Amino acid sequence: GDSVTQMEGPVTLSEEAFLTINCTYTATGYPSLFWYVQYPGEGLQLLLKATKADDKGSNKGFEATYRKETTSFHLEKGSVQVSDSAVYFCALSDVGTALIFGKGTTLSVSS
Amino acid sequence: NAGVTQTPKFQVLKTGQSMTLQCAQDMNHEYMSWYRQDPGMGLRLIHYSVGAGITDQGEVPNGYNVSRSTTEDFPLRLLSAAPSQTSVYFCASSFPKSSGANVLTFGAGSRLTVL
Numbered sequence: 001g002d003s004v005t006q007m008e009g010p011v012t013l014s015e016e017a018f019l020t021i022n023c024t025y026t027a028t029g030y031p032s033l034f035w036y037v038q039y040p041g042e043g044l045q046l047l048l049k050a051t052k053a054d055d056k057g058s059n060k061g062f063e064a065t066y067r068k069e070t071t072s073f074h075l076e077k078g079s080v081q082v083s084d085s086a087v088y089f090c091a092l093s094d095v096g097t098a099l100i101f102g103k104g105t106t107l108s109v110s111s
Numbered sequence: 112n113a114g115v116t117q118t119p120k121f122q123v124l125k126t127g128q129s130m131t132l133q134c135a136q137d138m139n140h141e142y143m144s145w146y147r148q149d150p151g152m153g154l155r156l157i158h159y160s161v162g163a164g165i166t167d168q169g170e171v172p173n174g175y176n177v178s179r180s181t182t183e184d185f186p187l188r189l190l191s192a193a194p195s196q197t198s199v200y201f202c203a204s205s206f207p208k209s210s211g212a213n214v215l216t217f218g219a220g221s222r223l224t225v226l
Binding site: 036044046049089099100101 | 115144146151152153154155156159169201203214215217218219220
């Protein structure tokens with residue numbers, strides 16, 4: 001079945017460092033791909049999405065490109081801030097299926 | 112616009128007790144779902160509904176019941192709570208995939224502890 005694998009955390013960075021969180025997927029069809037973020041004590045909220053190959057999703061300085069050839073959707077940010085500290089979830093949704101999440105990656109940014 | 116509202120935010124139960132986690136949305140979303148979040152496990156789908164009167168099982172449905180009598184409400188029932196059901200529960204809703212939008216809106220979560 002469809003699945004999402006993302007890098008294990010925690011990821012600990014200093015402010016202004018470059019961030020990459022790896023995400024790869026397995027799907028039989030052509031899924032849409034998402035990154036959700038969960039700030040402490042809150043529910044998840046959509047960070048960005050891409051619906052087809054080579055699409056780039058972007059929001060709040062974060063970017064991810066849908067790479068069909070490598071089945072990947074890595075999350076990147078050029079300069080992280082303390083306020084970016086959160087848990088990040090990669091997810092996919094295929095035709096007729098519910099959203100499938102990865103296990104989440106905790107990011108901790110220190111000043 | 113309240114979005115997705117979950118109650119209660121915190122609950123402690125004893126083994127064998129029953130309870131209902133409430134979920135309500137005011138966005139006229141047809142699709143609603145329940146997830147549980149456990150350390151190292153990510154989010155796992157419990158049950159979902161594509162519209163009033165229609166429900167289906169997700170990845171981990173055992174020990175939980177749902178019903179969908181209205182578009183707005185999607186309660187999750189634990190009939191006989193077990194310690195393994197200690198978790199944080201999230202309700203989420205969206206327009207159906209066929210509309211071209213499948214972005215879930217999440218509630219703030221309900222933290223359940225079963226002793």
